[in-house]
Every structure is written in structure tokens, then in C-alpha cells.
Amino acid sequence: MGHHADTTRVQKHIGDPLEGTEEVSREFMEEIFQDIQSDIRFDHELNGCLNCGICTATCPAAHYYDFSPREIVQLLWTENLEGIHDAMQEKIWSCAQCYTCAARCPFGNSPGGLVMLMREAAIKHGMESAKSVLRPFSRVMLKLISTGNQLSPDMISNDAFPDWGPNICKVDAPLKVLRAAIPVPTLNTIKTAWETNLKTSVELYTIWEETGVLDQLETVDENLFDVIVDLMDEKRDDWDDFLDEQDED
Ligand code: SF4
Ligand code: SF4
Structure with missing residues (x-):
């Protein structure tokens, strides 16, 4: 597939720590623009732009960050290649993907959807911005297929969540109430919260494989990709053994 050849060439552009300040070839x-524009969603999500700013006025991310969906749409609509590349270094990662903009645009555009296409292109081309933003989140993938990502009531405490800031003291766990609200099997043991069902793991992994999520992970964090592949090779063997046993029965 041409993808790998492209990626190698792109690495030359982004391998330099001065990426973003150095000159990038036209x-x-x-x-990059071709990748975004040729996506099947592009024509659906960009129908024209009045430059009216309604999207930016309703965008929560624009309220807090140096980010404007109007600007993003204008860059794509006018095919401003430098501006598109520049926005992909930081701005596109500010979008919360809430799609308020899409509900309000008089042209029926989806600025949030266009941001998603730009993010996917940034991942595909291994841009440093994609790696630094997504690396911490990619750890969640390992949790999902191994320990699960649940909280048991006794985990909700000030000490367990120092990164929640000083207000964590206001949500200190009312353990009796929480225990009454959770299913009995989970109540008796926290084991169910720490072991993802084998079939679920294998199914989830297969979905990631089929939808290209694993390829994206390989670009963003190769080490984590290797860990997950090794883990899932074992789990798949276990699953095959289980199915064989079922057949024998
Ligand atoms: S989807 Fe993104 S661009 Fe649109 S309103 Fe939400 S945060 Fe803003
Ligand atoms: S994308 Fe829609 S809401 Fe935003 S500036 Fe263009 S026409 Fe206005």
C-alpha cells in the first residue's frame, strides 16, 4: 500500500525537533490536503462557507483556546495549504468533538467533522502533534483489553485521584450509597473490575484491527503497539483453545 512509502517520506519532514518552524515542502x-479532501466524508461536511462565525460563537473550545472552527473551515474551503498544515500542529487538538457547530451552521457544514479528518491525516502522517497529544490516551487501549477501565467504590478517594485537584474532597465516596447502587457480583469482589472477559478482549482487538485503529496506534506509540500485539496473541490462543474445548464437548 502507498501508505508506508508516504510515511517514510513524511518522517523526513517531521523527524526534526524544529518541526513546525522549519520549512515544509509544498x-x-x-x-496532506489530498488525504483530507479525498475522504468520503469531506463533501458531506463542507458545502461552502459564509465566514459568518456562528460556529465559532457557539464553540466551547473557542471560548477557552486559541481555536476557531470558522478559521478551520475557511482554511479548507480556500485550500490554504500552509494554514491547514499550521493548524494541524496544535489548533485541531483543541476541538472537543461536541458538534454544536454542525447543528448551527447555515450551510450544513460540520467543522467538528472536518477537524476529525485533519486529526486522522495527522495520525496517518505520524505528525509529532498527533503523537504528543494521543500518547497518554493510547494507554487506555491497554487497560480496556486487560484490566478494564472501571472504578470500584473503594477506589474513589482523595488519595487515589490527586490529579483531580483540591475539589476531590467534595466528592469523597459515600461508600454505602455507592455499594447499594452497584450489581451484587461487583459488590462482592473488585476482581470483576480488574479482568476483562476473554471474549470481549478478543472482539475488541478484532474491531481495532479491522477499523485501522491498530495501525494508528502503531504510528502514535510503537512500544505500546508491540505490548498490545503480544498480549493479544496470547489471548487469541487462549480463545482458540477455549473454542476447541467447546467443540470437543
Ligand atoms: S465539535 Fe469542535 S469545533 Fe465544533 S463546536 Fe464542538 S468543540 Fe467547537
Ligand atoms: S462553517 Fe458555517 S457557521 Fe461556520 S463560518 Fe462557515 S458558514 Fe458560518
């Missing part, structure tokens, strides 16, 4: 920027 060919590379065209390639």
Missing part, C-alpha cells in the same frame, strides 16, 4: 502539504 508537495507534503498537498499530500
